[in-house]
Amino acid sequence: xxxxxxxxxxxxxxxxxxxxxxxxxxxxxxxxxxxxxxxxxxxxxxxxxxxxxxxxxxxxxxxxxxxxxxxxxxxxxxxxxxxxxxxxxxxxxxxxxxxxxxxxxxxxxxxxxxxxxxxxxxxxxxxxxxxxxxxxxxxxxxxxxxxxxxxxxxxxxxxxxxxxxxxxxxxxxxxxxxxxxxxxxxxxxxxxxxxxxxxxxxxxxxxxxxxxxxxxxxxxxxxxxxxxxxxxxxxxxxxxxxxxxxxxxxxxxxxxxxxxxxxxxxxxxxxxxxxxxxxxxxxxxxxxxxxxxxxxxxxxxxxxxxxxxxxxxxxxxxxxxxxxxxxxxxxxxxxxxxxxxxx
Numbered sequence: 237x238x239x240x241x242x243x244x245x246x247x248x249x250x251x252x253x254x255x256x257x258x259x260x261x262x263x264x265x266x267x268x269x270x271x272x273x274x275x276x277x278x279x280x281x282x283x284x285x286x287x288x289x290x291x292x293x294x295x296x297x298x299x300x301x302x303x304x305x306x307x308x309x310x311x312x313x314x315x316x317x318x319x320x321x322x323x324x325x326x327x328x329x330x331x332x333x334x335x336x337x338x339x340x341x342x343x344x345x346x347x348x349x350x351x352x353x354x355x356x357x358x359x360x361x362x363x364x365x366x367x368x369x370x371x372x373x374x375x376x377x378x379x380x381x382x383x384x385x386x387x388x389x390x391x392x393x394x395x396x397x398x399x400x401x402x403x404x405x406x407x408x409x410x411x412x413x414x415x416x417x418x419x420x421x422x423x424x425x426x427x428x429x430x431x432x433x434x435x436x437x438x439x440x441x442x443x444x445x446x447x448x449x450x451x452x453x454x455x456x457x458x459x460x461x462x463x464x465x466x467x468x469x470x471x472x473x474x475x476x477x478x479x480x481x482x483x484x485x486x487x488x489x490x491x492x493x494x495x496x497x498x499x500x501x502x503x504x505x506x507x508x509x510x511x512x513x514x515x516x517x518x519x520x521x522x523x524x525x526x527x528x529x530x531x532x533x534x535x536x537x538x539x540x541x542x543x544x545x546x547x548x549x550x551x552x553x554x555x556x557x558x559x560x561x562x563x564x565x566x567x568x569x570x571x572x573x574x575x576x577x578x579x
Contacts, residue, residue: 300482343512367427460560
């Protein structure tokens with residue numbers, strides 16, 4: 237393991253051992269748990285592969301994504317580590333031709349930047365992103381500020397001669413390969429809905445987050461009473477879109493997110509209206525937005541500053557419950573004193 241990657245040994249935690257055990261130790265082309273001797277091999281750029289015995293849900297997800305490009309990924313191993321000539325750049329996707337994908341990437345970037353600016357990063361933080369994009373755009377501002385950055389996903393897409401922007405650890409988000417309370421900030425963009433076990437996921441995210449640390453749950457679809465009411469008539473997008481059925485595409489209610497986050501030990505710092513839609517409503521240009529006729533009416537009030545403030549404060553939760561408006565939440569893990577006072 238290269239010297240630049242040695243800090244990964246301090247945070248790794250074996251799923252079969254208590255998470256407060258001793259740090260992993262390096263071996264030849266692998267890392268090892270000193271308690272139970274489980275070995276996780278190292279891949280390109282010292283990426284750690286903890287998916288040596290993946291859960292059934294992980295295998296399903298991997299096979300579902302492989303089935304979308306069967307000639308490219310004939311085996312699971314070929315999917316886990318994907319060497320490409322040039323990793324797709326997030327900024328290129330935003331700058332591309334106008335289409336639904338461009339709007340999606342622009343929206344995710346705006347929501348992340350809003351949440352990031354709320355954190356007041358000092359540069360001393362250790363940061364983890366779950367379900368990270370190939371070029372780690374959401375870790376870039378943390379890294380530029382001097383933070384120690386980690387990325388966990390089910391696969392690693394990389395360039396042979398270009399080091400990644402984070403220490404990569406392949407892993408299951410429902411059984412994270414890290415010790416307890418290792419991270420000051422955990423970021424999950426459009427990721428939590430891929431978990432088949434939302435209560436377990438939030439408990440796991442709380443486990444690896446330090447007291448008073450932050451969790452950013454961003455850009456996740458939510459369920460809504462009328463969200464798919466018009467799908468049969470060709471309006472909107474069916475649940476999961478064009479993804480293969482094996483890929484976990486879930487929609488949980490915002491009420492479930494809020495309840496389970498609090499149960500896991502998080503306090504809700506802010507649940508905010510999607511920045512992209514805020515800009516759309518302010519401009520009145522709502523073409524391409526779901527429920528566009530309704531959005532057009534809302535935009536008339538939205539462009540009046542006092543009414544916009546009232547709607548942002550009062551209409552977000554009802555909109556999520558009724559039409560499944562996306563989830564963007566900044567959560568902070570309670571420290572021991574707060575937990576005692578709360579109880």
